[in-house]
Amino acid sequence: MNEHLAQLSPQPLWCHFRTLCNTPRPSGHEAELVAILERWAEQHGLAHDRDDYGNLRLSKPATPGHEGAPGVILQGHLDMVAQANADHPHDFTRDPVDTYVDDGWLRARHTTLGADNGLGVAAALAILEDDTLVHGPLEALFTLEEESSMGGALQLGENWLQGSVLLNLDSEDRGEVFIGCAGGADIVVEAQLPTAKSGVDEVALELALTGLVGGHSGIDIHRGRGNANRLLVRVLRALEAYDIRLVSYRGGTLRNAIPREAFATVVLPADEVAAAENRVQALEQQLRAELAGVDEGLSLAAARVAERPAQALNAHASSMLLAALNAAPYGVERMSSAVPGVVETSNNLGVVSLDEGRFHLCALVRSLRDSAVEDLADRFRGLFDLIGARTRVENAYPGWTPAPDSALLARFERLHRQLVGREPAVKVIHAGLECGILAGKYPNLEMISFGPSIRGAHSPDERVELDSVVEFWDLLRALIEDLATAPAADRA
Template sequence: MNEHLEQLTPQPLWRHFRTLCNTPRPSGHEAELVAILEQWAERHGLAHDRDDFGNLCIRKPATPGREAALGVILQGHLDMVAQANADHPHDFTRDPIETYVDDGWLRARHTTLGADNGLGVAAALAILEDEELVHGPLEALFTLEEESSMGGALHLAENWLEGGVLLNLDSEDRGEVFIGCAGGADVVVEAQLPTAKPNSDEVVVQLSLTGLVGGHSGIDIHRGRGNANRLLIRVLRALEAYDIRLVSYRGGTLRNAIPREAFATLMLPADEVKAAQSRVAALEQVLRGELAGVEENLTLTMTPLEASPDQALNAHASHMLLAALNVAPYGVERMSSTVPGVVETSNNLGVVSLDAGRFHLCALVRSLRDSAVEAIADRFRGLFDLIGARTRVENAYPGWTPAPDSALLARFRRLHRRHVGSEPAVKVIHAGLECGILAGKYPDLEMISFGPSIRGAHSPDERVELSSVEEFWELLRALVEDLASDAA
């Protein structure tokens, strides 16, 4: 599948990306891809090993005469975000990604593309097999489970890597180079809430909110897009006027993706159904008006269900849960006062579910300040304590402190001016690059992050600009060769 990718340029990079598209690799399911890459390394006579967590490192000796050059680590993560449109059945553990070219961009049919971070991985592999490139000692570090927990970076072996500079290939904007990123943590809330049997006069309906754009919960959090959880909770709060009780709820599938869809099953008195339907229709128009120009495909529906559940939340529990969710922290908390235009602190209400009284919430809090992450986590704890829920913080990872005077950055800027003809924008990103974690384990490493232009990451609208991939490849080759020149 995806034979057309090998007709794109640069051909070596796209050939490797085809392998990635054809090999299922959602977070936690990277083993097949790791085995394929190990076999590839052996065929090319390259040393490779894994650390205890399973992260893979492939090594290539320096070009003869460049052994004294500073070693370069090319770094990316193997996993991808698994998101598909609700009406498109796709098993990310078995099915390949189907790609196509559309007006200068590469897209996937109804799913995430995996350009994040498949293109970085493909570029590193292409560098390793480039026999014309003059280079110092090379290491390609491929980490696991970045999208789900940063697990690979968090558990990366110390004293394992040998290089002196690290090129993170997980950025998403041509013409930009990143020197800092936000840290973050998952806030998980859970509770077993009291239920009661249906009343004789109650009927069951399903509310569906679909058609949102979604996106990356860090770099897109300030763009004013709708969050399906926030919007559907708002609708449910309005419907409390009709004595509803929640039966079940599911909204969002990943804590680092802005939820595009949410669904709630509820019970209400039969004689309130008509009024509730009218209210839902009116609320759909209200939400469409508020989000005009951003969410043009927002759809809100209420559908009667025939099967009656055995239990629903009792009236008090339903009301308290909706009240808590309605005021839960969400979105941009603060813009940075030191890095203009950059979000300092935010929170994504990513995954919410209710089933048989079991409530679960997972939010991803991001910040350039670790203290702000802790403060928002404590707000969740204080709020959900009021309904008897348990709150815990997990998968915390540090931010990456900018080093604007870095020699590596100066070198990249010089090469960017030479090859692209313009000065790159030096940026700090409101997302969880692995650089912060890696810097904690290897504090002497100089790092930068750059990549091609990717839009719609973490959603089925993900796409990459083909011309930006060519530019990214040229810059990467030039930088690796320039770093080796110090030993000439």
């Protein structure tokens, strides 16, 4: 499948990306791809090993005569975000990604593309395969479960990597180079809430809020896009005027993707149904007006359920849960004063569910300041304590402190001017690159992050600009050769 990828330029990179598209690799299901890459390494005479967690390293000796050059680590993650449109059946553990070219961009049909971070992985593999490239010692580090938990980086073996320079290939903006990133943590809230029987005079309604753009919960959090969980909770709060009680709720699928869809079932008195349905229609128009120019596709619908559910939350529990969700922090909390234009702290209400009284919420808090992550987590705890829920913090990871005087950065800037004809923009990203975690384990590593232009990451609108991949490839090759051939006094 995806034969057309082998016709794109640079061909070595795209041939490897085809393998990644054809091999299912959602977070937690990377084993098949790891096995494929190990076989490929053996076929090409490359050393390979894994750490205790399963992260994969491929190694290639330096070009003869360049053994003294700094060792370069090419780093990316093997997993991808598994998001598909609700009306498109796709099993990310079995089905390949179906790609196509559209007006200079590569896309996938109805699913995420996996350019994040498949293109970085493909580029590293193509570099290892390139026997025309002059290079120092090379390592390609491919981590696991970045999208779900940063687990691979957090559990990375220490005293394992040998290189002194790390090139993270997990950025998404042509013409930019990243030297810092936010840290973060998952906030998990759970409760068993009391239920009561539904009455013979009650009717069930199913509510569906769909059609939002979604996106990356770090990179896109400041763009004002709708969060389906936040919006449907607003709708449910408005419908409390008609004595609704929550039966079930399902919103979002990943804590690091802005939710595009949310669904709820409620029961309410039969004589209030018509008024509630009219209110839903009015709320749809209100929300569409609020999101005009930002998120144009919102749809809000209510449908009567033929069979009344046996149980719903009791009136008090339903009201308290909706109040807590409505008050929960979400979106941009604070902009950075130290790095103008960059979000300092944010929260994404990523996954919310309710089933037979079992409530679950997973939010992802990000910040350039670890203390701000701790503070926002404590606010969640304080809020949901009020309804008797349990709150815990999981998968915390540190940020990456910028080093603007880095010799590696200066080298990249020089090559960018030579090859592209302009200065790169030096950036700090409000997202969880693995660099912060790696820096904690290998404090002497010098690092930068760069990549091609990817838009709509973590959503079925994900796409990559083909011309930017060529530019990315040329810069990567040039930087590796420059590190290998520069006089020792000039090396990063």
